[in-house]
Amino acid sequence: MAKIIVAGGSLGGLFVANMLLRQGHDVAILEKAFGSLDGRGAGIVTHDALAEALLIAGVPASESLGVQVEKRVTLGVDGECLDAMNLPQILTSWSRLYHLLKNQFPPERYLQGKTIVSLSQTDGAVKITCEDRSEYEAELLIASDGIRSGVRAQLAPTVQPEYAGYVAWRGVCDESVLSNYTLASLFNYFGFCLPSGEQMLGYPVAGSGNDTRAGKRRYNFVWYRPASASQELPNLLTDADGVNYPLGIPPAKVAWRHIAHMRATARTILAPQFAEITEKTPQPFFQAIYDLSSSQIAFNRVALMGDAAFVGRPHVGMGVTKAGDEARVIASCIETFGATPKALLAYQNSRLTLGQQVVKRAQYLGRYMQSQGKQSNSGEFHATAIKRNANTVMSETAVDISQLLLEGKAVPQEFQHSVKI
Numbered sequence: 001m002a003k004i005i006v007a008g009g010s011l012g013g014l015f016v017a018n019m020l021l022r023q024g025h026d027v028a029i030l031e032k033a034f035g036s037l038d039g040r041g042a043g044i045v046t047h048d049a050l051a052e053a054l055l056i057a058g059v060p061a062s063e064s065l066g067v068q069v070e071k072r073v074t075l076g077v078d079g080e081c082l083d084a085m086n087l088p089q090i091l092t093s094w095s096r097l098y099h100l101l102k103n104q105f106p107p108e109r110y111l112q113g114k115t116i117v118s119l120s121q122t123d124g125a126v127k128i129t130c131e132d133r134s135e136y137e138a139e140l141l142i143a144s145d146g147i148r149s150g151v152r153a154q155l156a157p158t159v160q161p162e163y164a165g166y167v168a169w170r171g172v173c174d175e176s177v178l179s180n181y182t183l184a185s186l187f188n189y190f191g192f193c194l195p196s197g198e199q200m201l202g203y204p205v206a207g208s209g210n211d212t213r214a215g216k217r218r219y220n221f222v223w224y225r226p227a228s229a230s231q232e233l234p235n236l237l238t239d240a241d242g243v244n245y246p247l248g249i250p251p252a253k254v255a256w257r258h259i260a261h262m263r264a265t266a267r268t269i270l271a272p273q274f275a276e277i278t279e280k281t282p283q284p285f286f287q288a289i290y291d292l293s294s295s296q297i298a299f300n301r302v303a304l305m306g307d308a309a310f311v312g313r314p315h316v317g318m319g320v321t322k323a324g325d326e327a328r329v330i331a332s333c334i335e336t337f338g339a340t341p342k343a344l345l346a347y348q349n350s351r352l353t354l355g356q357q358v359v360k361r362a363q364y365l366g367r368y369m370q371s372q373g374k375q376s377n378s379g380e381f382h383a384t385a386i387k388r389n390a391n392t393v394m395s396e397t398a399v400d401i402s403q404l405l406l407e408g409k410a411v412p413q414e415f416q417h418s419v420k421i
């Protein structure tokens, strides 16, 4: 039995901590935030690999993950269906996964208010110091502390998130408040709307208390919109009182003017069904979209995983699945090689290229949104949109790419070397 510390108690950290605990290790999670992390995320698309990782983490297979949809549709600005395809999928929510994983983990091992600020390694151990001056020592540290990872900042300080040039407006709307028109033509589907250079998508998720009964569900939307790094993004990240949040604005602080503007734009460029959803969503919020790719994820007795290691734009819809996969590989390498640097190196050998490919595929899927907002010689912003075909978007977004990754086909050859846009 080895002593193993996990940095970050969100989905990635909970996956790996549960798996290692089930192998009999002495595991503790150090989580920066106080209180429940609930309410952080919205909808999550599931894949078979996610269900598998949950099972290995100890979540009973009988637990229902969420709402099943059978079909994808793309709506035009007039609300008519432009294209449709069958693609059965289960849509869950961040909160649902968080509770399923957290319920498996002993609360006395989940330490909160613990921000890791420094670490050092000796031959046999890694020493960790938190902001509150508490110290911990373990044979391994698995860092799943997110896109702004403090652990990564110490080990690979040059690896930084890069803004992709657009944001994702998000929110969930109660099924019960929607018109019959929207319920009939959109609610039961994974829906898309493709205004020039932008992308709206949405799908049904469980309602409060994981209620999946008709009438009790919610519709989760994600609307990708270009926002220039120099002006529009800083403006969006500033609340109604003028306070700026450069690393991400809390949902409750998003300025009402920005929400009003987003809703007004929805009425003019989106299908009316989606406009109704943005209108009736009580607290829409947004996240800036970033790319993050590591060239090393094992550092002797420390490993990076989840968003701390790689962040693919959400078009791939597999951040959580990837974290579950990485946790599974870390646990299996530790089972084979013990809690040693060799185990973490084996994890890196197995996952480094795959992580990089996920980021590239996500860049490939999102590239057409960056063709917007480029400044012309006259100084005006203009749209030079690459038109995307509804069928291609529906068949590529948030689908299971595990086989493509294994075959090295997740990114078209011609895009492999021209990722930066």
Ligand SMILES: Cc1cc2nc3c(=O)[nH]c(=O)nc-3n(C[C@H](O)[C@H](O)[C@H](O)COP(=O)(O)OP(=O)(O)OC[C@H]3O[C@@H](n4cnc5c(N)ncnc54)[C@H](O)[C@@H]3O)c2cc1C
Pocket: 007, 008, 009, 010, 011, 012, 013, 030, 031, 032, 033, 037, 041, 043, 044, 045, 046, 114, 115, 116, 117, 144, 145, 146, 147, 148, 149, 150, 151, 168, 170, 222, 287, 305, 306, 307, 308, 314, 317, 318, 319, 320, 321, 322, 323, 398
């Ligand atoms: C718009 C959008 C849509 C998405 N849709 C999907 C989807 O459909 N399917 C999917 O699979 N994924 C999706 N994702 C991605 C997914 O949400 C993440 O990839 C996933 O949750 C990764 O979690 P993580 O545990 O690695 O990191 P995080 O959830 O960021 O957790 C990091 C944790 O570490 C803690 N922490 C930070 N610093 C420290 C420190 N110094 N010390 C201790 N603790 C620390 C934080 O408080 C936090 O709890 C989406 C993301 C976005 C933005």
